[in-house]
Amino acid sequence: VxxxxxxxxxxxxxxxxxxxxxxxxxxxxxxxxxxxxxxxxxxxDPGVVLRAMVAKKEELAAAGAGGMDPRPDKRRRIGAEAEEAAQSRAVPFPFSNAGHVFY
CATH class of the missing domain: 1.20.5 (Single alpha-helices involved in coiled-coils or other helix-helix interfaces)
Known part of the structure; x- marks a missing residue:
């Protein structure tokens, strides 16, 4: 059994x-x-990733995190230039050190 x-x-x-x-x-x-x-x-739409990152940052700020990532060692923060580019739908040219913008 x-x-x-x-x-x-x-x-x-x-x-x-x-x-x-x-x-x-x-x-x-x-x-x-x-x-x-x-x-x-x-x-x-190449700017979709930047806009998603900005939206996530705004969501964290609205939730009371003050825009601070609770895991700062896990990912880089979005710079002001990237936020402006995402808002204007302009995206820095990929693989470029010069940071040129295309539309």
Whole structure:
């Protein structure tokens, strides 16, 4: 009787592990499609990332964080120039040290 219960428990554990693996596999299969959708949005509107970052900063400020990221070691802060560029929908040219703006 104990052996049967042990085998049932093992089977249940294996089924749960298999379901978890299936979820991870499905998520991995969806990632390329999600990335292509994101890159498509980025190609249509290059300033979308900057505006999203500015919106997040404003959301944190409104929530009482004072615009301070609670995890300052995790990401860089947005500079005033980037905020202005995002507001004007102008984006600094990527991969440029000069920071030229294109429209």
């Amino acid at each position: 104990q052996a049967v219960q042990r085998l049932r428990d093992e089977r249940r554990g294996m089924e749960e592990e298999l379901q978890a693996m299936d979820r991870r596999l499905r998520a991995a299969e969806n990632r390329p499609g999600q990335m292509m959708a994101f890159l498509g949005k980025l190609a249509d």
